[in-house]
Amino acid sequence: MNWFRFILQNREQVLELTGEHLWLVGTSTLLAAVIGIPLGVLISRRPLWNKPVLGSANIIQTIPSLALFGFLLPVPWLGARADRLAILALTLYALLPIIRNTYTGIRGVDAAVVEAGRGMGMTERQLLFQVQLPLAMSVILSGVRVAVVISVGLATIAAAIGAGGLGEFIFRGLAMVDDKVILAGAIPAAILALGADFSLGWLEKSLRAP
């Protein structure tokens, strides 16, 4: 349990890096939700936009993360601060599961329910906010959940461009060939991922239509 002692000895730094990690993941997920949910809603109503939007999000997903961080480095305003850059990259990665689940969730709402609402004279806006989004919420949240878990892992790589986070321990440990230092980064990251997964899973369940 060398790594455990190492964490205790360096708990201040572990906490600081965990905080940075949370900042990277939290901000990027929030941004991805703010962009991705409306996009998902859009493509659920405009089938023509479906392919280009999901296609682009898919392509982004295939870019190796280290390469994406590298590509973005020379961009003027972004490159100036590594955490900005990392947040942008993480946001891009988080888009696909959020867009896709929003789309699937809205398309999955019982057609009879939507038609009844429309037939009773609900406007498209009322249908969206009072019927479709609430009924799709648990599916959308499960997309957010996938995005968060992916982000927690990806954010460790952000340390390679100096954006901080628990990846610093991992890269340092790799350079020093020292398992306990690697674990000091990897284990808190795993706990973060599990914690986020669990709490979002709980939220998802409690929001599921009764």
Add this chain to the structure above:
Amino acid sequence: MLAAMQSTVKPGNTGPIIEFRDVAYRVGDVQILVGLNLQVQFGETLVLLGRSGSGKTTTLKLVNRLVAPTAGEVRVRGVPNTEADVIRLRRGIGYVIQEVGLFPHFTVERNIGVVPRIEGWADEKIRARVEELLQLVGLEREIMSRYPHQLSGGQRQRVGVARALAADPEMLLMDEPFGALDPLTRDELQSEFLALQQRLNKTVVFVTHDLREALRLGSRVALMEAGHLVTVLSPQEFVRSTDRWASAYVRAFGEGLESVANRGAS
């Protein structure tokens, strides 16, 4: 001039409340409805009878413009329904469908209060109206806080009817509302429908494929087949009709229809 003439057509007066004029509906090359001419009179229950794919549901959806005709026009209260504000039009027409379409995330109270709420009624007024409607359709007050999945099929269907009546529309469109119920519950709800209709005197367009139901509930029965309106008959005329399709229906449903037809008329 024309507008002035139209405005003199008031509900309750002589003119038909719903009128189909040479209506056709086509999806791509598939002709769903052809040359439909039909009038629905104020206060009557017009039943659209036909098998699956005969165009009866499409005919219903033309009224509240869930479907727009590819030819001809549908007039509601004397005005082509393409000229009316579609949201206003729909809020003035109650709509009940077979799968009920109750909102699964809303309680019974919120489900029934949907139209009053989007119409901006005050909360107390909505609540009072919901209680009144529950009583009208024969449901206990306790049911208000339940969700649709906690109700039986018959209760859900009653809630569906209550919801359609919430804003007191003149017209009701009912698309096989009792189709998914067991025979006993269906029989109960049909009786209640007749009793309710006697009190409320709404104009109802009712879709079914069940001849018994059509004869029992309808003041007139419009028989549809493959996108055409075959004939419109009273229940008593229907059972005696020599029309090819009407008599085919009567044969398929067998004995005892005369009494059903006469009960519906009483």
